[in-house]
Amino acid sequence: MTDFTRDLKDETDVTDRLSLDETKTTPVLDQGTVDPVYQAKAHVLNNAIQQIGMGKYQWELFVLVGFGWAADNMWPVITSLILPAVALEFNQSKPPLLSLAQNIGLLAGAVFWGFGCDIFGRRLAFNATIGVTAVFGLVAAGSPNFAAIGCFAALWSFGVGGNLPVDSAVFLEFLPGSHQYLLTILSIFWAFAQLLATLVAWPLLGYHTCSAEQTTPCTRAQNFGWRWFMIAMGGFSMVCFILRFVVFTLYESPKFLMGKGKDAEAVAVVHKVAAKNNRTSSLSIADLEVHDDEGPQGTDAAAALKRKLEKIDLRHVRALFRTKKIAYSTTLIMCIWAFIGLAFPLYNAFIPYTLSSRGASFGDGSTYLTYRNSLIIAVLGIPGALLGGVLVEVPNFGRKGTLALSTILTGVFLFGSTTAKNSNSLLGWNCAFSFMSNVMYAVLYAYTPEIFPTKDRGTGNALTASANRVFGIMAPIVAIYANLETAAPVYVSGALFLAAGVLECLLPFESQGKASL
Numbered sequence: 001m002t003d004f005t006r007d008l009k010d011e012t013d014v015t016d017r018l019s020l021d022e023t024k025t026t027p028v029l030d031q032g033t034v035d036p037v038y039q040a041k042a043h044v045l046n047n048a049i050q051q052i053g054m055g056k057y058q059w060e061l062f063v064l065v066g067f068g069w070a071a072d073n074m075w076p077v078i079t080s081l082i083l084p085a086v087a088l089e090f091n092q093s094k095p096p097l098l099s100l101a102q103n104i105g106l107l108a109g110a111v112f113w114g115f116g117c118d119i120f121g122r123r124l125a126f127n128a129t130i131g132v133t134a135v136f137g138l139v140a141a142g143s144p145n146f147a148a149i150g151c152f153a154a155l156w157s158f159g160v161g162g163n164l165p166v167d168s169a170v171f172l173e174f175l176p177g178s179h180q181y182l183l184t185i186l187s188i189f190w191a192f193a194q195l196l197a198t199l200v201a202w203p204l205l206g207y208h209t210c211s212a213e214q215t216t217p218c219t220r221a222q223n224f225g226w227r228w229f230m231i232a233m234g235g236f237s238m239v240c241f242i243l244r245f246v247v248f249t250l251y252e253s254p255k256f257l258m259g260k261g262k263d264a265e266a267v268a269v270v271h272k273v274a275a276k277n278n279r280t281s282s283l284s285i286a287d288l289e290v291h292d293d294e295g296p297q298g299t300d301a302a303a304a305l306k307r308k309l310e311k312i313d314l315r316h317v318r319a320l321f322r323t324k325k326i327a328y329s330t331t332l333i334m335c336i337w338a339f340i341g342l343a344f345p346l347y348n349a350f351i352p353y354t355l356s357s358r359g360a361s362f363g364d365g366s367t368y369l370t371y372r373n374s375l376i377i378a379v380l381g382i383p384g385a386l387l388g389g390v391l392v393e394v395p396n397f398g399r400k401g402t403l404a405l406s407t408i409l410t411g412v413f414l415f416g417s418t419t420a421k422n423s424n425s426l427l428g429w430n431c432a433f434s435f436m437s438n439v440m441y442a443v444l445y446a447y448t449p450e451i452f453p454t455k456d457r458g459t460g461n462a463l464t465a466s467a468n469r470v471f472g473i474m475a476p477i478v479a480i481y482a483n484l485e486t487a488a489p490v491y492v493s494g495a496l497f498l499a500a501g502v503l504e505c506l507l508p509f510e511s512q513g514k515a516s517l
Contacts, residue, residue: 033365041263041288045173045254048270048283053279054179061174062186064248067240068126068167069186070193075160076102077197078137078233079153080348081374085209085226088218089308090146098150099345105154105457109161117166122173122253124167131241132159137234139229173253174273183393191382202299204229206371320452320460329451329508330460334467336500340407341446341468343496344437345475346489347414373427377434384435388442399447404504406440411497418487427491451509 079102087095109129117125140152171186208225210218244250251273254266256349267285274281321327391402413436417429452460479489 008383033511041258042255044283044287045258045266045270048254048281048287049174049273050176052270052274052277052279052281053176053282055273055279055374057273057276058174058176058179058247060248061171061250064240064250065167065171066186066189067244068130068163069189070196071130071160071237071240072163074157074188074193074197074233075133075137076106077194077378078155081197081201081205081371082226082229085205085223086146086149088210089220090149090221091218092146094480096476096479098146098153098476099479100473101154102157103345103391103469103473103476105157105160107473109158110165110469111161112158113162114165117162117169117256122166122170122256123145123250125162125168126250127241127245129159129162129166130237130244132156133163134159134234134237134241136319137230137237139234141230141234170250170253173255191385191479194378194381195375198371198378200232201229202371203374204232257280258288308334317463320463326506330463332503333448333451333460334464336444336503337448337464338467338471339496339500339503340440341471342475342478343411343493343500344474346478346496347493348432369423373423373430376427377430380431380434380436384438385442388439391439391443391503399443399450400504403440403447404501406436407497407504408501410436410440411501412496414490414494414497416476451507489495 079099083095083098084093086098092098113125113129126399136152136156136159140149140156143149143152205225208223208228210223251269252265254269257263257266257269263285267283267288270281270283320330382392388402388406391406394402410433413432417426417433420426420429448460448464478492
């Protein structure tokens, strides 16, 4: 999540200036790249938004974008919460296949919507992503078999996968540079989404789900809780969609319109935003057309796609390996993201299933305890993220120290969970895991973009995010063959966290108290 938003933040860097003709910033992409006219006009539009400042339109958009942030975390949590009940009802011997379907959908959605919003527009994608999620989330409640719920999981995840790339683009293209800190504040929606999902799951799944301890077949009538849960969560997403599509009037992104050669419409949108904020803008069509003399501007879909692909220009990749030290740093951070990308979902995505199956072996695997404990674990994650923000500023400890220690302790707590002799002990270890893994992620999301040079940061973030997603798809496959009812997946996950922690100790750069290049 955060690495992606920081990438976009760099690409839309604006200044505090009020003049549309002056500039104090250095563009992320070098002058004379794919489309210099587009770049020049984009800077003019960025500065026009800065001139307008923060107002009613952006604050309303902040809340609606928060719905997308919430969906990004809420729906993977939903998948993990329904997994035990779905596996029991459909007598599925390989439950992780549901998570595999979800992860494939997330990857496909991120690619499709990320590139697509540059072709068919931000407005359509902004509304469609959460709309697709809501529709297939609701439809999934009627799934007649495991194959059906797997297909619907992939389809709702296809919508979820586009939320961060699209919503980040929409928000940043209307956000003044002076308020880009709100990107960090959006993480509040991400954190509380897990709380919402587990809070709703507790009464619905806790009281209307087959128990792992029962010896009779699990029937649909006995196990209707997960279906009510899907209806509740799909309904919540549908409300979010209605608020976006019906209640709020989203203007098409000025940069998208300009990229299509519609300069007049782009200027009109800027003035509409200014009017809604009870302010005025000095932007005129002439401010954009003056750059037409610098060369032809591509305005078709192919040109938009070409601009998008500029982010992964091999020149930027080569720049991240141009010296031994930078190459060493880039390789290490990619390996760290890859290891964590496999380790975290390998355990975290199956926590409710683990609580249920191991609770049954302890003699107290009731569905009530399973989902109550899931809620407690979710609560412990919030202070962990806050602590991470404090520890990174501790002198002589910094980012590297906090990151390495929190990652190693995350692995240690996982190994500790294998010693649990009862459900309360297992809950304690899982709470410690949740707390420390949130410390780890808070630091990792901040540290990663800081160690990349500004002009190559987007490519660096893309490389680390790709490593994380690809290895994330491998997690359910490993879980299938490792058997979730044994401690094998826990040992694999814990070992990967420990390996990542060791690699973090070897990172060559400490970014505490230093400005990024």
